Amino acid sequence: MNKEKQKKLEKNGWKIGTTKEFLGLTDEEASYIELKLKLSANLKRVRTERKLTQVELARIIKSSQSRVAKLETGDPSVSLDLIIRSLLALGTSKKDIARTISS
Amino acid sequence: MNKEKQKKLEKNGWKIGTTKEFLGLTDEEASYIELKLKLSANLKRVRTERKLTQVELARIIKSSQSRVAKLETGDPSVSLDLIIRSLLALGTSKKDIARTISS
DNA sequence: TAAATATATGTCATATCTGACATATACGCA
């Protein structure tokens, strides 16, 4: 996949028009990235709601603080698998995950 | 993660009690696997509805027939990322994906 | 303000996922 495009995408809040057309993403690519970003944002929301630090979450999911940071900032190196597993580890229900996806 | 457990899980239709307790999975593991299996089954459903062969789907997602077979049989070697991307490539909406997840 | 705490970024060796290939099995249908 296209790491560079996604990296760019995550940084520009100043765009004119959609980032999708700016970067020339296909519909699938755009949807996929959008999905990941939504779930990442949700993960951060859930963690902070639970008043956990990134270090604490890292312990729970048996990872590291740096990876949690990457999870939450939508770093292109993180997989949907890890995002979903982290959400599940925090007790997020399937219904909530579904809600986030279709929102 | 635990490939062997999942591999077992996918084969036994004859279990007594839940596979989860039989295999000693944690709640997160069980939910995660269940999620993947649901989405895999959905992918197969969508493909056959569209009257596509595995070879044709493989072309669309730029993969191979064998990987498509693995996608659809819930092989432990396939990621959620690939399942989701395949569904998106077939035009499945986020709403539909969400429905599958919370079903 | 400074120090403490939390989060972000960069890098890397290793683990896991990937497409591709060979080959096996299943399912028609003549």
Place this chain on the structure above:
DNA sequence: TGCGTATATGTCAGATATGACATATATTTA
């Protein structure tokens, strides 16, 4: 039955994701 077509399974080299670490940058607290 055998033959054509579709799907499943096994393997592997190369690609991508991973946890861990160092370190930079925010953010909070005294």
